[in-house]
Amino acid sequence: MKGWTLALLLLAALALTSATSKKLTKKAYSDSDKKHVAEMQRKLDQLIELEAELESEIAAAENDDENAADNEVVEEEEESSDEENEMLDAPEYIPDETEIYADPCAEMYCGAGRICVVTDEGEGECRCVNNCDVEEDPRRRVCSNHNETWMSDCELYRQRCLCEEEDASCLNLKYKHVHIDYFGECQAVPECEEDELEDFPRRLSEWLFNVMRDMADRQTLSDHYVRLEREAEEHPEKQWPYAVVWKWCQLDSHPKDRAVSRHELFPVRAPLYTLEHCIGHFLDSCDGNNDHSITIREWAKCTKLSEDQIDQLEDLCEDITE
Incomplete structure (x- = not known):
């Protein structure tokens, strides 16, 4: 320039x-x-x-x-x-075996009171929780089916695991089947009268269908169960059986094996116990053979469904494996 x-x-x-x-x-x-x-x-x-x-x-x-x-x-x-x-x-890079690591616990479900740990062989294994956090908040207390107050759900489930494994730390073998009855410290619950227990399936079914309807309106139900709910709205006689089977299928979670364990009943039992003092007696009556699990047929009978309705129930569930 x-x-x-x-x-x-x-x-x-x-x-x-x-x-x-x-x-x-x-x-x-x-x-x-x-x-x-x-x-x-x-x-x-x-x-x-x-x-x-x-x-x-x-x-x-x-x-x-x-x-x-x-x-x-x-x-x-x-x-x-x-x-x-x-x-x-440059030669093609092939990572060393030690560089390829997939968490063996990533896809593993252990259940309450257990935790997945990686063994020396590099495999995932469910073991009882070593210890639970100390809970000072009384709202974390839970009452068991033995009418005993536990400091937390973690303590209760850890003890059940130890007894199932027959560990030396098991306090009493009766805890092999311990479960939470309701949240909070144990309290005096009124006795369930016979007429109350007789009417309980109706109250339960009505409550379950109201929950099902609300979840469908909020779009928190799967498409499969939304269709059932809409069908039941048009045919009121189907509200009772559809609500009953929906809840049973929902409870059959880990694993989906066409049977609901006592532990899997917890989402129904715990929140209702202090409001519906017959819930414990009702659920106990559903386990006819006392094997600590309830099949779809046992559930249908104790909720007073007819034999014709019972034969159709299993086909209404989704995502169930043998």
Whole structure:
């Protein structure tokens, strides 16, 4: 840029000098004037030579810049090509076995009172919880089916696990089947009268269908059960059996084996116990053979469904495996 600026200045000076020279030539009649004009002409010739030199230098500089830019592009292309060749020539990377690690506990379900640990062989294994956090908040207390208050659900389930494993830390073998009856410290619960127990299936079914309807409206039910709920809305006689089977299928969770364990009954028993003091007696009556699990047929009978309804129930569940 400096070269071009100087060149423009020189051209301007040249034009001015040329114009002045022409004016002076016309007026130069004396010898002194002729000498002055000759001196101006000489300077004019020098400016023309200087202009030519500047133009030559500017052209050379531009040529050098273009060559340098071309060289940079070529060098970048060569470096890129070298890197690509190095990548192609490099041997395929095969990670070492120690670098490939998948958590063996990631897909493992252990249940309450147990935790998955990785063994020395690198396999996941469910073991009883070593210890539970000390709970000072009385709201964390739970009452068991033995009418005993435990400091937390963790303590209760840990003890059940230890007894199931026949560990030396098991306090009493009766805890192999201990479960939570309700939240909070144990309290005096009224006795369930016979007529109350007789009417309990109706109250339970009505409550379950109201919950099912609410969940369908809030879109928290699966599409399968939403269809059942909508069908029951149009056919009220189906509300009772559909609500009953929906809850049983929902309780059959880990594993889905067409049987609901006493532990799996916890989501129904615990929150209702202090409100519906017959819930414990009712659920106990559902386990006809006292094997600590309730099949769909046992559940249907204790909720007073007809034999025709019972035969259709299993087909209403989704995602159940043998």
